[in-house]
Amino acid sequence: MIRFVFGRLISVILTIWFVATLSFFLIRLAPGNPFANELRGATPEVTEAKKREYHLDLPLREQYWIWLRGVVTGDLGPSMKYRGKTVNEIIRQTFPTSIALGSVAMVFAVVLGMMTGVIAALKKNTPIDYGLMAVAVFGISLPSFILATLGIVVLVFWARLFPLAGWETYSNVLLPGLALSLPFAAKISRLTRVGMIEILGEDFIRTAHAKGLSERQIVIKHALRGAMLPVVSYLGPAFALILTGSLVIEKIFFIPGLGTIFVQAATNRDYNVVLGTVVVFSSLLCFFNFVVDLSYTFLDPRVKPVSGR
Amino acid sequence: MLLDVKNLKTHFPTQTGLVRAVNGIDLQVREGAAVGIVGESGSGKSVLSMTMMGLVPSPPAIISADQVQFEGKDLLKATASEMRQIRGNRLAMIFQDPMTSLNPFLTIGDQLSEPLLIHKNLTSSQAKKRVIELLASVGIPDPVARYRSYPHEFSGGMRQRAMVAMAVACGPALLIADEPTTALDVTIQAQILELMQSIRQNEGTAVILITHDMGVAAGFCDEIYVMYAGRVVERGPTERLFAEPTHPYTKALLSSVPRLDDPPGGRFRTIPGQPPDLTNLPVGCAFSPRCPYVIDTCRKEVPPLTTVPGESVAREKACFVEIRGKEAGQ
Ligand SMILES: Nc1ncnc2c1ncn2[C@@H]1O[C@H](COP(=O)(O)OP(=O)(O)O)[C@@H](O)[C@H]1O
Ligand SMILES: [Mg+2]
Numbered sequence: 001m002i003r004f005v006f007g008r009l010i011s012v013i014l015t016i017w018f019v020a021t022l023s024f025f026l027i028r029l030a031p032g033n034p035f036a037n038e039l040r041g042a043t044p045e046v047t048e049a050k051k052r053e054y055h056l057d058l059p060l061r062e063q064y065w066i067w068l069r070g071v072v073t074g075d076l077g078p079s080m081k082y083r084g085k086t087v088n089e090i091i092r093q094t095f096p097t098s099i100a101l102g103s104v105a106m107v108f109a110v111v112l113g114m115m116t117g118v119i120a121a122l123k124k125n126t127p128i129d130y131g132l133m134a135v136a137v138f139g140i141s142l143p144s145f146i147l148a149t150l151g152i153v154v155l156v157f158w159a160r161l162f163p164l165a166g167w168e169t170y171s172n173v174l175l176p177g178l179a180l181s182l183p184f185a186a187k188i189s190r191l192t193r194v195g196m197i198e199i200l201g202e203d204f205i206r207t208a209h210a211k212g213l214s215e216r217q218i219v220i221k222h223a224l225r226g227a228m229l230p231v232v233s234y235l236g237p238a239f240a241l242i243l244t245g246s247l248v249i250e251k252i253f254f255i256p257g258l259g260t261i262f263v264q265a266a267t268n269r270d271y272n273v274v275l276g277t278v279v280v281f282s283s284l285l286c287f288f289n290f291v292v293d294l295s296y297t298f299l300d301p302r303v304k305p306v307s308g309r
Numbered sequence: 310m311l312l313d314v315k316n317l318k319t320h321f322p323t324q325t326g327l328v329r330a331v332n333g334i335d336l337q338v339r340e341g342a343a344v345g346i347v348g349e350s351g352s353g354k355s356v357l358s359m360t361m362m363g364l365v366p367s368p369p370a371i372i373s374a375d376q377v378q379f380e381g382k383d384l385l386k387a388t389a390s391e392m393r394q395i396r397g398n399r400l401a402m403i404f405q406d407p408m409t410s411l412n413p414f415l416t417i418g419d420q421l422s423e424p425l426l427i428h429k430n431l432t433s434s435q436a437k438k439r440v441i442e443l444l445a446s447v448g449i450p451d452p453v454a455r456y457r458s459y460p461h462e463f464s465g466g467m468r469q470r471a472m473v474a475m476a477v478a479c480g481p482a483l484l485i486a487d488e489p490t491t492a493l494d495v496t497i498q499a500q501i502l503e504l505m506q507s508i509r510q511n512e513g514t515a516v517i518l519i520t521h522d523m524g525v526a527a528g529f530c531d532e533i534y535v536m537y538a539g540r541v542v543e544r545g546p547t548e549r550l551f552a553e554p555t556h557p558y559t560k561a562l563l564s565s566v567p568r569l570d571d572p573p574g575g576r577f578r579t580i581p582g583q584p585p586d587l588t589n590l591p592v593g594c595a596f597s598p599r600c601p602y603v604i605d606t607c608r609k610e611v612p613p614l615t616t617v618p619g620e621s622v623a624r625e626k627a628c629f630v631e632i633r634g635k636e637a638g639q
Binding site for chain 2: 202203204206207208209210211214217221222225226299301
C-alpha cells in the first residue's frame with residue numbers, strides 16, 4: 001500500500017513537472033509578450049527596464065530555472081499585468097470560486113446521473129428507460145455553453161426562477177452548476193445504467209434473491225457497488241473536464257473564478273498567471289485521479305494496489 | 310408431504326417459438342427426504358428449481374400448475390412478500406458455480422449474516438456469532454478470521470461450503486441444490502456431498518439434489534426422478550431404479566455412465582440421436598425419436614406417468630412399453 005502511494009506520488013510529480021515545463025516553453029514561444037500593449041511607443045530603455053524587472057531579458061533557460069525554483073518553493077511569481085499582485089494571491093482569491101462551482105456541478109452530475117441510471121436499468125427496455133436515455137444522448141452531445149444559454153433564456157428570462165449572473169447568493173451557483181453538470185450527468189447516467197444492467201444479470205444477484213432479500217436491498221447493497229466502478233473511474237476525467245468547462249461557464253455567467261482570470265491572462269500573455277493556473281489545475285487533477293484510483297481499491301476488494309499487504 | 314407439485318409448467322415465449330422448459334411436472338418430497346432429479350443438460354432441471362423458488366420472472370415466462378404446495382402453502386398463489394419470507398428461510402437453494410454465486414464486493418461474513426438478519430431478526434452481533442458457528446460447522450478452518458474474508462480469498466470448495474452454510478443458516482425445511490458439485494473437482498465433490506448429507510441427518514433438512522451425474526445421485530438420494538424434455542419420465546427408489554430401469558431413457562442414461570471396464574481412452578458412451586427441440590416437441594413421447602424400443606403408439610400419444618406393475622416399492626414411469634428383461638429391438 002505504502003509502496004503504491006509512493007510510486008503514484010512520484011509519477012504525479014513527474015506529470016506536473018512535464019506539463020508545467022511544456023507550457024512554459026510553449027507560451028514563451030507564442031507571438032506577443034505581456035507588455036505589447038502597455039509599452040506601445042515606449043523608448044527601448046523603458047521596455048528593457050520592464051523586461052529586466054521580470055527577468056525577461058535573460059536567456060530562456062535561465063528564466064526557466066528561476067521560475068521552476070519559485071514553483072518548487074511554492075512561489076508562482078508576480079503577475080505581469082496586475083501591478084503589485086502575485087500569482088499566488090490571484091489564485092487564492094479566485095480559485096475557491098471555481099472549485100465551488102465545479103464541486104456543485106460534480107455533485108449534481110453524480111446525483112442526477114446515478115439516480116437516472118439506476119432507474120433506467122431497473123426499467124430496462126420500457127418507455128421510461130428509452131426516455132431517460134434519449135435525454136442523456138441529447139445531454140452528452142450538447143456542449144455545456146449551449147445548455148447554459150438555453151438555461152438562461154428559459155429559467156431566468158421566462159420563468160424568472162434564478163438571478164441572471166454574478167456571484168453573490170447561493171442561487172447564483174445553481175444555474176451555472178446545473179448547466180455545467182448536465183453533460184456529465186448524462187454520461188454518468190449511461191455508465192450507471194450499463195453497469196447496473198450487467199451486475200443485475202450476475203449469478204450473485206440470483207443468490208441474493210434466493211436469500212429472500214427485497215429488490216431495494218438487492219439494488220442498494222448488492223448491485224450498486226459493482227455498478228459504480230465504471231462511474232468512479234470516470235470521476236477523475238470528469239472533474240478535469242468540469243474544471244475546463246467552467247472556463248466557459250464562468251465567462252457566460254460573469255463568475256469571478258480562476259477560469260475567467262485564466263482566459264484573460266492567456267489573451268494578454270500574463271505568463272506567470274497562465275503558468276500558475278496550469279500548475280494548480282494539473283496538480284489538482286493528478287491528485288484527484290490518484291484519489292479515484294485509491295478509492296477503487298477500496299470499492300473492489302479484488303483489486304489490490306501491490307502484491308501482498 | 311413437505312413439497313407437493315402437480316402439473317407444473319414453465320414456458321418461455323421466444324422469437325423462435327414457445328420454449329416448453331418445464332412441461333407438466335409432478336414432484337413429491339417428504340420431510341427430511343433426499344430426492345434426486347437427474348437428466349441431460351437442457352432437460353429443465355434448473356428452470357424447475359428456479360420456478361419453485363419463485364425466481365423466474367413472469368412475465369415473460371408463463372407459469373402454471375395445479376398446485377405447488379410447500380408446508381401447506383401454495384407457492385404459486387403466494388404474494389411477492391410472502392415468497393420473500395419463505396425464500397432463504399424455509400426454502401433455500403445453492404447453485405452450481407460457487408465462483409460466481411457469491412458477491413465479490415462483500416465479505417463472507419456480511420453475506421452469510423443476511424438471511425439471519427432478515428428472517429430471524431437477530432442483532433448484528435448475534436448474527437455474527439451464529440455465522441462463525443455456521444462457518445465452523447461446514448468445516449471452514451479459522452472461522453473468526455474467515456468471517457472477514459472476501460470470496461476471492463476462498464478456494465472453490467470453501468466457497469461452496471460457505472454457500473451451503475448460507476443456505477442452511479435459517480434451518481430450512483427444504484434445500485434445493487442445483488448441480489452443487491459440477492464445477493468442483495472430484496475429491497471436493499465428495500466432501501460437499503458428505504457435508505450436505507450430514508446436515509440432512511443432523512437437522513432433518515430435506516434435500517433435492519439436481520445433477521446430470523447418475524453416480525452422484527446414486528450415492529446421495531433415496532428416491533430419483535428422471536427428467537426428459539421438461540417432464541418426469543420415471544421415478545422410483547434409487548436402488549430399484551438403478552437395478553432395473555423401466556424407462557428406455559433411464560436405461561440409456563445408466564449405460565452412458567463410464568465404467569471401470571470400459572476400454573481405456575475410449576469415448577464416453579452417449580445416447581444416440583439429438584436432444585429434443587423444446588420449441589418443437591415431437592407428437593407423442595418426446596423421447597420416441599431416440600428410443601430403441603419405440604412402438605407406433607409412442608408417436609401418437611404422450612405416455613402418462615403411471616404406477617409400474619409388479620413392484621414391491623412405489624415406482625412410476627411414463628412409457629407404453631415394458632422394457633424390463635428386454636433388450637432393445639426385441
Ligand atoms: N429465460 C429463458 N428463456 C428461454 N429459454 C430458457 C430460459 N431459461 C431456460 N431456458 C431453456 O430451458 C431449457 C431448460 O434449461 P435448464 O433448466 O437450464 O436445463 P438443465 O438445468 O436441465 O440443464 C433450455 O433449453 C434452456 O435453453
Ligand atoms: Mg441446470
